[in-house]
Amino acid sequence: SHSRIPAFKELYKKIKRHKDHILNTIRLGMSNARIEATNNKIKLIIRKAYGFRNIQNMLDMVYLVCSNLRVPLPNRRLKTA
Known part of the structure; x- marks a missing residue:
């Protein structure tokens, strides 16, 4: 706060x-x-x-990707954690 450098004074104000x-x-x-x-x-x-x-198709895709929902695909086994 006592520095003469303007950038440091501004940084002090932001931190405060x-x-x-x-x-x-x-x-x-x-x-x-x-x-x-x-x-x-x-x-x-x-x-x-x-x-x-x-727009609903796009929203459905967002919900599907951002959730933990796993959709079983044909001829594939679900991996267990």
């Missing part, structure tokens, strides 16, 4: 403003990585779904 959030992240060990990964999956599905005839 978000102090509670930073400490909660460290304490709980959580991040937004899982949310970002899911968001990326959805964006890829939307790109693949460009030719779908209606």
Whole structure:
């Protein structure tokens, strides 16, 4: 906070403003990585779904990919964990 470098002063202000959030992240060990990964999956599905005839087909694909639902395919065995 006592630095003469403007970038450090700005960094100090940001850290001070978000102090509670930073400490909660460290304490709980959580991040937004899982949310970002899911968001990326959805964006890829939307790109693949460009030719779908209606929006419901695209939404069904998002639900299928983002859930833990496993659809059994013919002539294939389901892997057990």
